[in-house]
Amino acid sequence: DTEVTQTPKHLVMGMTNKKSLKCEQHMGHRAMYWYKQKAKKPPELMFVYSYEKLSINESVPSRFSPECPNSSLLNLHLHALQPEDSALYLCASSQERGAQASTDTQYFGPGTRLTVL
Amino acid sequence: AQSVTQPDIHITVSEGASLELRCNYSYGATPYLFWYVQSPGQGLQLLLKYFSGDTLVQGIKGFEAEFKRSQSSFNLRKPSVHWSDAAEYFCAVGDKKAAGNKLTFGGGTRVLVKP
Numbered sequence: 001d002t003e004v005t006q007t008p009k010h011l012v013m014g015m016t017n018k019k020s021l022k023c024e025q026h027m028g029h030r031a032m033y034w035y036k037q038k039a040k041k042p043p044e045l046m047f048v049y050s051y052e053k054l055s056i057n058e059s060v061p062s063r064f065s066p067e068c069p070n071s072s073l074l075n076l077h078l079h080a081l082q083p084e085d086s087a088l089y090l091c092a093s094s095q096e097r098g099a100q101a102s103t104d105t106q107y108f109g110p111g112t113r114l115t116v117l
Numbered sequence: 118a119q120s121v122t123q124p125d126i127h128i129t130v131s132e133g134a135s136l137e138l139r140c141n142y143s144y145g146a147t148p149y150l151f152w153y154v155q156s157p158g159q160g161l162q163l164l165l166k167y168f169s170g171d172t173l174v175q176g177i178k179g180f181e182a183e184f185k186r187s188q189s190s191f192n193l194r195k196p197s198v199h200w201s202d203a204a205e206y207f208c209a210v211g212d213k214k215a216a217g218n219k220l221t222f223g224g225g226t227r228v229l230v231k232p
Contacts, residue, residue: 042207042222094218104218108160
């Protein structure tokens, strides 16, 4: 099974709302990622978790707050977002093979389409 | 820093015709290269990857790619395109950073398939 699931598929929120995006994988992967993708653009890395610890934060604004409760789950908590944050949010996972990680394949979920009003 | 360039933003091809998508990379060490495909509103699906060895790599859905170190290229090809191949294609290079595999993506090539 090489599936990464994401919920919800679509989310519409106001700028004062608090919401969360969820991601789950059961492949035993120990690296998990959040990406943001604007229309007609490639995915941009936001966060990387390795063994449930935040390893990379690509200077993402604090209104995005990631959480990795266990090795299978990854959340992205949203608060006080701006309309320009509207995008497709993709989750991915991969093995975490240390020095060989550059060859690890990332498996992507279908994404959550977020609209901020 | 590594970078990936996909020179063609759009390509239109007739169904049954061959397809070639270009990818050029800039990377200081041995590149680890990936091609992903994304259908509208969907996540990314891995087509193939190159790490070492045979420079001609076979992937899923009848795609193949050739790594040419002298040209810093990793072009994707398919001999006969199907209407279902209409999608966005991303080339990426992997890099081991603090953790995980940090992918640097090219800008993407959108493929349109004419009947």
